[in-house]
Each structure stands twice: as structure tokens, then as C-alpha cells.
Amino acid sequence: MQEKDVKFLEDTFKKYYFDNFDLIHVPERTSEREFGFQKFNSGMIRHISLKDDKELHLLLMQNSPSDVYCSNAYYSFPNLPMKEKDWKEADLIFDIDSKDLHLSCRSDHTVTKCNDCNKISKSNDQCTYCQSTKLDNKSLPCKNCIEASKIEVSKLLKILTDDFGIEENSINVYFSGNEGFHIYVYNSPFQELGSRERSELVDYIMFKGAIPETFGMKKLKPNRSLLPNFEDPGWRGRFSKEVYGSKSNKSKIVTELMTNGYSNFQKNLEQLSNKIGAKIDPNVTMDIHRIFRLPGSINSKSGLTKLFCKDLQKFDPYQEACILNDNSIEIKANCPIEFKLKNKKFGPYDNEIITVPSYSAAYMICKNLATIP
């Protein structure tokens, strides 16, 4: 990123933090957490320990970070190297990202920036100008992406409460600041689980690794009365709703399943995973040493804030999480996609000098689709 762009973003982010200290807090059991931050054009600085909000605000003012992170884990010595930290436990965390949902709208709002010639093109495989394959994808997620992510969040929440018995008030949902949502589960019986055990939770949530026997389908002498019913708890119930559709359909579908046999049943289960499993990022949940974006901080991939969602269904990130200031600024924009922030439409721009509010300029610069001239 160019120096002028860095200066603009650092100043704008700093102003945001100064004006919005009430939005950014250290989490509970602060002294047991590891903090970290990144600066523009620079690597990660981590293994930091903080005492309270004051120390966090001081860090923000002194360092003008591009991104701020905090561990989901609790350690005896969070500021020591990883091996010496003495891991105690970790909150259960989930990441749902619209880019992992393979939505059809994605190609409409994704462009590629060539790492060799810096030009922007629509092709996904090759730069249309220099044929290089070293491309960076830049996506400006649309309303559909956010709505689809919300559906995945709702699926996850249902599994967490109904199957895992987690109290609703122990779960917090945040907009990630870019393309999806981060979900935290606090004080659950899963706090002390290691990475391998968490990967079992992941498979359960994503509906991966299911075998026909679990759904009553046996290799030898299958018996139709063992197949799931609508009122069954957990996956058997969800299987019924998805596969049978309605109660009147059940008998017909069960006959079909029995006729098609065991190996087809297995194939059906694998295909179902995509439909009924909640599409979380497995790596995030399995990682018990991660430093995860701090709620209230800005995501430097977009300039939007990682924000707590009070009402998930009504939540509009492009309205509520767009909190940077609206001072006018002149930029050179090369953004072929139209987008909407704070109810205002921007773009498309074809390599043109324009004057826009700082929040919009930051959004495009963060996406590498504009620069300060």
C-alpha cells in the first residue's frame, strides 16, 4: 500500500478509535488474554498482555494499528512465547464467511487485481492484460451475501442451543467487519476441550462424517421403521425435515431410500452436508491459540467495524458497522463494482478522480480499489 494511503487510513482509524472508546473494550478476564495488532504494510505483533480498557486505548493511540486481535484462550502468562504461556482454556469461536458459501452472486461483485501489472480485471483465472496467474481476489459483498451468512448463523445457533445445550445468553454474535459473522460461546462446558475434540464439534455442526446406520439404514436387512422421524432430536429430526419435506411425503421417500440401498444412502448424506450443515470455517473453531479480531475494532480489509449484533435478522452491516467519519476526501478510484454504504450508492468508477466521504474512500482503499492521488 502506498504511503499516502497508509497515512489516510491510519489517521481515519485513529479518529474512529478516539471518538468511539465506548465501542471498544477489553474482554472479561483481561489479564489472562493475549493481544496482538498489525500495522499497515507490516507483520503481526503479538504476545501482548493488557490490564484494562485504558491500556488498550493507549495502545490504539500510540500504534495506529490496522487491525487489533485478542485471544479466545486464557493463559497464565499471555505475554510469554507460546510454549511458555500455560494454556488454561478457550472460548468456543466460530467464523462464518460469505466467501465460503459459494454463492452465485459472488462473481458479480468480485474483481481480481494482478500482482504483476496491478491492473484490475473480471477474470478469475488469468489477468486479462498480462496473462499472469498471480491474482488477488477483491470482493465487495452484497446484501445477498450477508443474508445467506445470517441463515448459516441461525443454523449454527440452533445446533448450539438445542443439541449442545448452550444457554442463549452465553452466545454473542458479531459482524466480522468484512464478509461474515463471528460467534463466541462463553463459559460453556467446552472451554477446556483441545483442538482434536473441537474438530469433532466442527464435523457435527457441518454434518460431516455421518454414516447411514445413524439414520437407521443398515447394510443387511434394512428396516424402514428405524429411519428418522420429524420429532426426533438433533440431526435425525433435521434430516427428516430436509429429506421428507412434509409428513405426507414421508412414506414415499422412505420407500425410495430403501429401494436405492445403502451406498446411495451414504451418497445422499454426503450431499446433504452442503445443505443442512452450518458452513463454519473449521480452522477457526479448531484453533485454540488464535488471536481473533477484537470486537469494536476496525477490519482493515474493509474499514468496517467488528460489531455486536443485537438483532441479527435486522442487522445491516453497511449501515450499522460503517462508523468512520464522513469528511470529504479526494481519491483516484478504479472500482468497477457499485456498492452501498450508509444508504448511499457509490461507483462504479473507472480510474477517475472523485470526492467521497472518508468511510467510502477507506472502504475502496482497504479493498485496494482506490488510492489517494
Place this chain on the structure above:
Amino acid sequence: MITLGKDEIAKYPFLADAGQYLKDKGFTLQQFGTDPDLRLSVDKALNRVLVSADGKIYKSDLIDGEASKEYILEREVFSFLLAIVLLKLTGMTTLIKRFALAEARRAEKFLEKDLGNISDESKKELAIKIIDDLFSIQIKKQDDFFIIPIANYLTHSINFHEREWKLINRHVENGFVFLTSHETVRLIRKELGNYISSKILNAKTPSMISGFEEPVEKLISLSKKFVTHTVSTGEYPPCIKHAIEVLEKGENLPHSGRFMLATFLLAKNQPVEQIAPLFKNAPDYNERVTLYQLNHLAGSSGSGTQYACPSCEKLKTQNLCFAIPECDNIFNPLQFGKKRK
């Protein structure tokens, strides 16, 4: 502390304090080597070990966990304690492991029966207490099932490789996993085995006792049978081949895929300098960063930890597994192509 009745000691002899038991009965180990009546127990002990080495469960003289005569009960306990003495004198870990597993499976049968006992509540309570005391699993009875908290279930089931033990293939409801008495007990088989083997490994080795030489010799020659040899085909497993193909095409391989590839090749003793060029087609390739990261994984920089190649189970979760029949139920890509002879 669990208090055991006479027949319970015979069912769960590993819970007894061996030395104390013999003392209470007024015997010394030396007597077992010389007294013709007591020698019968040594023969039984040898048989108990031999059967376990064969992968089978020792056939008990107890009927439904109970004995018709007091001496049968005692002999049952003696043969277990003497089997430990023989194993210690033999000093062969493979035999100890096999014995511990077989004994765990024997105890498993009794535990399962006790858990499912409807007529005698105290037997059920004892089984629940044994499982809680030894393995910290809190079991509750709900209708026909035994229910245990999910986190508790996972810490035990995680070492099972059969798919039916995956959480997704379990009845899960409101924070609990529902199990039958058979499954509840099966869940702790390995740990019961570990518990028994650690008890044996930690026991003091006595000096050779006159009359024990012959069975000990027999066991030593038997244990030589268990040394395994493996041959390697040198072929890469499909997950690794896939990762290399992706990189060769210049497509993006996720971080987890790069981690798998690098740790696999490092474990195969490939030098960092040979691995780094594999990544040169990646869209974000940077030679300096790649070398740094590879050295970090190899443990030659940073914390010094050498990172292990992820298990097949983990790779499945990360969508990096492309299993073929030749994988033959291996647990880690590094085992691919190695056949036990």
C-alpha cells in the same frame, strides 16, 4: 476410595492393592513357587497371560460374576496378581499391553452387566462410581440410556477411529450424548487398559522367585513373535499428491493444505531447500517468507517445536482428504504405503 466386596475384587482385581491382598490371605510369593497346591494359581496366571497375548479374553471360573466356592474366588484374584508378577519378571512391554487390554475387556463385561443391573441398584451404583472415580465420567441414567456430557464424551471418544464413535453419529440432545450400557463401557476400554497397564508398569519388579523360571522363559520366547516389520512403497498418499497438483497448477492451496504438505515432506526427511520451490507457483509466493515458515515447522527456528503432520481425521475436517482404497484405514498420511509384514 471404592470399597469392594469379595466377588467384586474377583471381577475388578486391578482395583485391589496386590501386596495387601496376599498379606491379608497370609501368603508370600515364594510359597506360590514351591507349594504344589498354590502352583496351580501360577499355571492359571501363565494361562491368563498366554490367552491375552493371543488377543482373547481369559475365560473366568466365575459364573455371572459370582463363584460357588470361596477358594474359586481367591484363585481368580491370585491368578491376576501372579500374572502381573510373571509379566514384571518377563519385562516385555508388548505382553503387558496385550494383557492389560484383555483384562480391560474382561472387566468391561462385568461393568456392563453391573451397569445394566435392574434388580440390584447397588451393583449399578458401584459400576457408575468406578467409571467416575477412575475416568471422571459423570454418568446419569435417563430412561433406557446412560447420558454423559458432550465434552466428557469427546475427551474419551477422540481416540476411537471407527466412524460410529464420531459425535455426528451419536444421539446428541441438550448437551448430552446418549449411550447404551455396552457403549458406555466400551468408551473407557482403552483407558481401562491404560489404567491397568500403568498399574503394572508402576509395580515393583520382584527378584526371580524359585519355581517361576519356566513360565517366565516361556513368555520371553513368546513375546519375540510380536516384533513387526514394515515395508514402504515410497508412493505419496492422495492428499499430498492433490496438494502438489494444486500448487503446480498455480492455484491457491489453503494454509492448512500448505501446512500438511510441508510437515509431511519434512517428516520424510526432505530438506527445507527442496520443499520451498514447490510453493513457487502459489499466488502469494515469497521465497524469504516460505523458507522462514518451513524452518519454523521443521523446528530449526523459533520455539524449536517440530510440527507433526496432521491426522487423516483432521484432514477430512479440513476438506484435504481424498482417500483411495490403498489408504487402507491409515490414521496419518505418513503411514501410507507402509504394509505390516
